[in-house]
Amino acid sequence: MTGQDAGGGDRTYSSSVVVRATPEAVYDLVSDVTRTGEWSPVCRACWWDDDGGPEVGAWFTGSNEEPGRTWETRSQVIVADRGREFAWVVGGDRVHWTFRMEPVDDGTRLTESWEFLPAGIAFFHERYGEAAEQQIAQRTRAAHQGIPVTLDAVRRLAEAG
Template identity: 65%
Template sequence: MTASLTFADSILINADPNTVYATVSDVTRTGEWSPICRECWWDDGDGPQVGAWFTGRNVTADREWETRSQVIVADDGRAFGWSVGPGRVHWTYRVEAVDGGTRLTESWEFLPEGQEFFVEKYGDRADEQVAERTAAARKGIPETLRAIKRVIEQQDEISRRRA
């Protein structure tokens, strides 16, 4: 295992790019849309800036675990990303203004360092575990994007009604 494994998908959200960016860069809201990550919190009072650290609690039918991540991209209104481990997996949201709103793209990259970590951790079962994580990303990213769209568009609708 020496090459990165990647997957990305996009969705159109009926909201402006700054609203979309503000939502996805607030990791404390991740539990509202992620099928696996139930909650995240900033470590030591950090926030959405390059170098900041946060911890996430993940839950599947088989197990529960925490990961520590570092923000590697915080380009206000354009992109927000983090490195799990760090150096094992990169997750990034890209925000792009388009007619009718914002295109939000979520990408996942399982880095060679992360795959090597799986070899050390799982031994002969490493390939199986890598395949499971790849399948989870391919299934989870579209689910996550649909949920983010729902959260943002409902939030905007509530704001319009109050105005």
């Protein structure tokens, strides 16, 4: 597994792992948001809004939990390219998440990327005022720590079939 800051300070992050499964099988797993609770250290459950599915424009809701705090988010799918990429934006413009699949000799290189977008930073300043930077730093740490955990869990699930 590798990790790197993809630019823009620590408000952008990505990491990769090789999964012994086809890109299509990996895509089918990560694009099934109803299974997110099986791999995410923060998101406990997700469901499609309005009987949606993994297609561009679809919305889903996630139930998140950290010690002492629970909340829900709504996200919109922005890329749904089977075997290549599945991406969504939390709140429509706040945080961008992507799973990319690339075929390699041993299976699939799965890369998860995260970016705290300018509208998300502005939202946190509006919502939390003087505590905004602390809240932003907390979410940033959670993403940096959570992505490798998520990738390892997805790898285990995909390889188990």
